[in-house]
Amino acid sequence: MKVLNRLFGRRQPSSSEVARERLQFVLSYDRANISPGLLDTLKDEIIAVISRHISIDPEGVEITFSEGSRESRLEAHIPLATNRGGRKK
Amino acid sequence: MPGKVVTITSGKGGVGKTTATANLGVALAMENLKVVVLDADIGLRNLDMMMGLENRIVYDLVDVVEGRCRLRQAMVRDKRLPELYLLPAAQTRDKTAVSPSNMIDICNQLRDTTDFIVVDSPAGIERGFQNAVAAADEVIIVTNPEVAAVRDADRVIGLLEAEEKGPIHLVINRVKPDMVRRGDMLDTSAVIELLAIDLIGIIPEDESIVGAANRGQPIVLSNNSQAGLAFRNIARRLLGHSVPFAPLEKPGLFQRFIKLVRSEGE
Known part of the structure; x- marks a missing residue:
């Protein structure tokens, strides 16, 4: 199988x-x-800060940490809230 | 030329450090070199058992450090080879009985009369480990193809790199080619890629290792053992010879077919 x-x-x-x-x-x-839990803390704080200025989709926010041979980086994927999806509903 | 200190360490316990130390020491002595194997695992000595020299110990490392005997008196000669000695650990003391500078002193004394000093490190990253690597010119990390051993190996590599110790070499021990083929064990290339250090040996799982330990006869001394051959190859690589790696994990025909089908689909 x-x-x-x-x-x-x-x-x-x-x-x-x-x-x-x-x-x-x-x-x-x-x-x-760094502890994996740190990313959750960062995520919550980033959402809070950015939401004060722009409307974002908090469900879609992704913070990842990656390590390459030359550098380590934090990557944030922050989708903005759009009205398009909302109007249909 | 002064002798070289090679420390065998791993982070995690039970991966085969002591077996590797005994076998590498014997394998180097088989190349007609003067070798001392030094047990830095104070309080839990076992290198003497692996070497089959446990009932010939009179003095130990701590006796030397505390001045109860001369270095020469503590060294137990292995009669199976022309120039192989064991410097045993103390069994009734703890890691704090020796300091890193004691280890550097002792190894410096041994360098004058020896080609290789192979140091067996205790598990962990505390004092015993610090003692074991204090004098190291080269370090061999022993790991197994399983998650806990690889993670601990990475931690130790990080500590050694921070102290600029090295070169650091990797030995992957207890590889089971059948399990690797079935996808139930990390393959050696994955381990090498994860740890990103120079590979010096791959030791297949070999049941005769247990019998060898039972008898106190390191496996390199037997002729027809895969693991024994792998240890001899490590010794040769350590001496700068280029020895090809045995094809332990060559995929079978069926696996190659599966791989082909899979890659076509991607």
Whole structure:
């Protein structure tokens, strides 16, 4: 069944792939000495600050931390609230 | 040329540091080099057991540090090879009985008469680890292809890089090719990519390691062991020879087919 799933592209990731992804995540946080929970705090505060000036979609805000070979970076994805979706409803 | 200090460490316990120290020490001595294996795991010594030298210990590292004997008197000669010695740890003391500067002093004394000093570090990142790496010219990180071992290895690499210790080499121990093929174990390339340090050895899981430890006969001394061969290769690489890595994880025909189908789909 596993093989069939693989052949038809519906496969579950193997445990080694999961391990690799989890390690990529945890090592980047360990190396930067920041806790994953910090991002939630940052996210809440960023939403609060920006919302004072512009209307944003708080559900869509994503803050990610990534580590490359040369630099580490925080990335914020902040979608603005639009009225288009709202009018239809 | 003064001898080189190579420290074997890992962060996590139980990954095979002591086995690696014993085997690397023996493998280097088999290359006709003068070698001392030094147990820095004070209070939990085991290198003597792995080497089969436990009942020949008279003095230990702490006796040397505290002046109860000369360095030479504490060294236990391994008669299986021309120039191989064990400097045992004390069993009844703790890590604070030795300081990093004590370790530097002892290793400097050994450098004059020895080609290699292989230091077995305790697990952890505290005093025992600091002692073990204090005199290191090169460091070998032993890890297993599993999440906790890789994470701890990364932490230790970070500490060593902050202290500008190195070169740092990686040994991936206890690799089970069947499990890797099934996708149930991290493959060596993933571990190397995650840790981003130079690979010096891959040791396959080998049941005969247990028997070797039972007998106090490091596996490199037996001729037909995959793990033994892998340790001999590490010794040669440490000496600057370029030894190709054995194809432990070559995918079978079926896996290659699956891979092809998968990549076509992407």
